[in-house]
Every structure is written in C-alpha cells, then in structure tokens.
Amino acid sequence: MTPAIAIDIEDIQAASCNINVHRTPVMSCSTLNDLVPLDIELFFKCELFQKTGSFKFRGASNAVNLLTSCESGVVTHSSGNHAQALAKAAQARGIPAYIVMPKNAPQVKKDAVRGYGGTVVECEPTVEAREQTAAKLAEETGATMIHPFDNPHVMAGQGTMALEFLTQMNEQGTVLDALLVPIGGGGMMAGCSTAAKSIHGSIKVFGAEPAQVNDAHRSYYSGDRLSNAKDAVSVADGLLTNVGELTFPIIQKNVDGVFTVTEQEIVRALHLMWVRAKLPIEPSSAVPVAVALYNSDFHKIAKDQGLKKIGIVLSGGNVDHARVVKLFEQYL
C-alpha cells in the first residue's frame, strides 16, 4: 500500500504565490439558469481562458517552479492539455521539456507543444510504450518526471483554481453552496476539494463523470480504486484516465458524491454552452454542466439540502471545432 500523500491549504496558498497564471473570469448565463431545474443558479469558472487553454497550466507551473534542481528539464507523457501546460511552464522557467506522445497523436497537438518550446518524442500508441519511453528519457537526460495528476505539487497547483474561484465569489458577495468538478485522474478534484473544504467547511463538493467512463463513481461508492475497461470511451476524451493512486484517498476524504451523465447529455450540455453561453468549452468541461442540467440524483440532493448557488469548473477549451460540429450533428 502506498502511504497517503496529503496536500493542505497551505500548499495551495503557496502555489498561488508560486505560479504566474491568468485570473480567469467567473461567468454566468441567464438562459442556462432558466433551463436548470429548481432555483439553481450556475457560476462558471472559465479555465478555458487560462494560459495554454486549460487549468493544467496551474499544476504544471507549480511543479516546475518548485523543482530545486531543474536544469536538465522535465518529462511527461501526455497527448492532452498537460503536454502543452508542461511545455509552457518549462519554457517560462527556461528549461527543456520532453513530451512523449503516441506517434498517431494529432499534428495540431504536436505543433502546440512545439509552439511552447517543448520537444516532442514520439512512441508507439500503447500505454506501455509511453511509460517506457518517458522513463528512458528521464534516465538519459536527467529530466524530472512530472506526472499529470499523481503529484502533490500538481494537485496543489490545480487547487489554486478553487481558491481563486471562492475568492472571486466572495468579492461579488455570493456564497457557493456546492462545486461540481469533473474527474479524470483526479488531480483537479484533489486540489479543488482540499481548497474548497478548507476555506468554506460547509460547501459541498461533487464529482462529475461520463457514465461510460465511471471509474471514479464506482471507486468512490465501493471504496476500492477501480479501473475503466480498456476500450471504454466517451466524447469527454479528457476524462478517460482512471483515478490516481495519490488522488483517490483525497477524493474519498473530501468529496460528497459523484454523479454520472450519458453521452447525449454531455453533448446537449456542450451545445447549450456553445450556442447560448458562447463559451466554446471542450466536451470534458460539459460533463459537470450536464450533471447540473440533467442528473436527477443531483437534483434530489440539491433540493433536499437546499443547494442553490452551484459553482462549475469549466476545465478547458482546447477543441477540434470540426469534431464538435460532428458531435452536434450526431447526438442532437
């Protein structure tokens, strides 16, 4: 058994001083508020406007900036938002970043990493090949591995988003009753739930997941960290990862529930966010919105517990627009 590695509010407050991020806006949309049942009001924390287009820059930046010996650079394997985030964080510190990507990753993602000064190292498109290539690179170059979520500095960095969110709500005189946060590997949820529960003990923190990739849901309610089937897929392609070894105990401790939504609910929420809220989020970010709009278990709890002001994390906006248009055609 791995010893629990906890993070606390002080790590997150320190991270806030340690990273140079955009203070992303909190937005709302009256049409969405009209569509959501009960008297629920939604407040969106817009990390799509974060540097590199997602919240991942917070964690990557904190991890890179906390390295004491870093001239050999950093390495990770990712074809998603962590790849760009780590490349930019390393660029900001003036050190190399080696990003291992499957050779069939979209050209646009490789170009984005290179655009932030990162070195793309291609490998076969299997999990084993990615891990082995990254480990070999770390050994050869002396670069430090920065895991996308199972890393306390990364978790603390992601937690700065909830800290900032609650500060912004406080500035506008609104107290959130609950937060809805998507769960992939769980780094954002570990950081955000730690921050939210420390600052504001009575706030409820709920996870949101696609029903087709519901490992966090099953893990949370069974108490055992379970995996998704290898071939499990979802339109919310940022949430395919299994919940992490280090993030899971933190989630078990802090989180008040995990809700799932269908593929069609995700795309319906995505469409409303694009068409009515004018926020071009990625499909993964539509998952907590879909929970607020369509999940009857969530509505029951919101009604029973009087949860009205709900904060929703919009994690990112790095999308292939043509793919989103196809999803609209396919599901709506």
Added chain:
Amino acid sequence: MTPAIAIDIEDIQAASCNINVHRTPVMSCSTLNDLVPLDIELFFKCELFQKTGSFKFRGASNAVNLLTSCESGVVTHSSGNHAQALAKAAQARGIPAYIVMPKNAPQVKKDAVRGYGGTVVECEPTVEAREQTAAKLAEETGATMIHPFDNPHVMAGQGTMALEFLTQMNEQGTVLDALLVPIGGGGMMAGCSTAAKSIHGSIKVFGAEPAQVNDAHRSYYSGDRLSNAKDAVSVADGLLTNVGELTFPIIQKNVDGVFTVTEQEIVRALHLMWVRAKLPIEPSSAVPVAVALYNSDFHKIAKDQGLKKIGIVLSGGNVDHARVVKLFEQYL
C-alpha cells in the same frame, strides 16, 4: 437633404439608465498580443456575451423603452441580430414585436425570434418586399417601426457600449489610445464614436470593413454616401448593409479613418479568436481584429501616432458553427 439628427453624450448616458443589459467583460489574449505587430495591445469588449448574443440588444432596448405610447408594439425587418434583440426588448416591456423576415431565412433565426416572444411575418426575399411588408404591418397594427440603425434612440443605445468599455478600462487603470469598430449600417459606430470622443477627446476611433463590402470606406473618403453593389457579399454577413442616412454624418464628424480587410484576413482573424482567444465570435466581429493584425495602413498610423492600447468591439457571437468550420477549411 435630410436634416442632420445628432445624438450626444447625454442621450447615451440616459440610455445607460434606461436599459437593462449585461455589463459584458473586457478580455485580452496574450497570444493575439504577441501576433499583432509593434507594441500594440488589444482589449476586447465582449458583446457576444450580451443578452441575445450581440450589442443590438442595447439599441433595441433603448428604443423600445423610450416609446411613450407602445401598447401596439414594434415592428422591424431583419433576419439578423436586430430581430432577436427587438423581440426580447419588446418582451421585456410586455408589448408585441412583429419581425418581418424573408421566407428563406434560416429556421434557427425564426425560432430564436419566436423564443423571445416575437411574431415572425414572412415575406418574399427582396428588400422591397421586406420594406413594404413592414410598412403595411405598421399601418395595420399601429406598431412603431424600429429601424436597426437609422434611429437616434438605437444609436444612443449602442453608444452605451463604448461608455461602459471606457469606464471598465478606467477602472483597471488603462487608457485606450484607439477604438476599432465594425461598420455595417453604422449605428454602433455612430453611438460609440459619439460616446468615446465625448468622454476622452484624444481617443482615435477607426472603422473596420470587409474590402468586398467597402461602402463606408468609400463614402468616408469621398464625402458622399455610396452604396455597395447589389451582389456584394462577404463572410462578414452582418456588415453587408450600406451606411445609413442618419448615421453617416455622425461618422463623418467623429471617425478618424476606415480600414478594410480581405476575406482571407477576416477568416484568419476569426480562427485565431476561436482557437487562441477562445472567443467564438461571429465573422463580422473578426473584421476589426483583422485590421489590427493585418492592415498595414492601420499599422503605419498606429506607429506614427503612438497608438498602443487598442480597444476592439466584438459585436456578437450568433454563429452557425458548421458554417464557421467550413470557412476555416475553405480559407486557411
């Protein structure tokens, strides 16, 4: 000759108190600032987040709310943003809105008007049919015609956007050197230039237009109000209208220059705004962004006059996403 109908800052200040609009955010994007030449910094006034998805709600709302006798409602002909805006403004005041639309207008636009409680009246798809149908409706129902731009109350309403923009910049301690505003019929430009020049006499106000629909450009530099060819088209379909009889003299008086951009420049700017700034604006709103990025005459003036902090009006975000994706494929 039509007598000049001027609007002044007091009309615009009164309009600000008279309308119930969103205070839309001012945003910026470091990637865009890196791409624009010289030391230019861009500040975006995000009217895509305005009620009904465009600035048009400001003017429609002011015009509706200033009617003294209004129980017979309002009428206009428009298949664009003014249609939705007028329907919603009328709904807010509890009066009927009759919107004349060509029968081949997209279903989604008719649905949007009906969604705001407006009555869609279809006509043949010619300018004459639209005008005649609207005039007949006004006569039959007693409804008041609200022109989309050649109406001083509409112009004053649109001007509230510049008033709000400069107030927001002042709050964040930034003085804009210039404003870039798209010109279609010129209602927004008439209102915004009046507001900006009154508040901040040294600010430069520039118009932005597609080169293929450059009536305002030719009119401004010739001194005569000229028209576009009947078959003139642009991807910026909100700017096809000829500059108005009432708006043109105001534009002549206030505006410091009009710049044009090609279709490809508009789509390149649109793509950057969608992909990098994560602001899903409509093609018309990309026109002033394209001027800032690509127009060498603008760059020369900016350099010569030391214009560095440039405010750009993002007029709206009502787009057909599939069409935008096709534009990206076609032009990039």
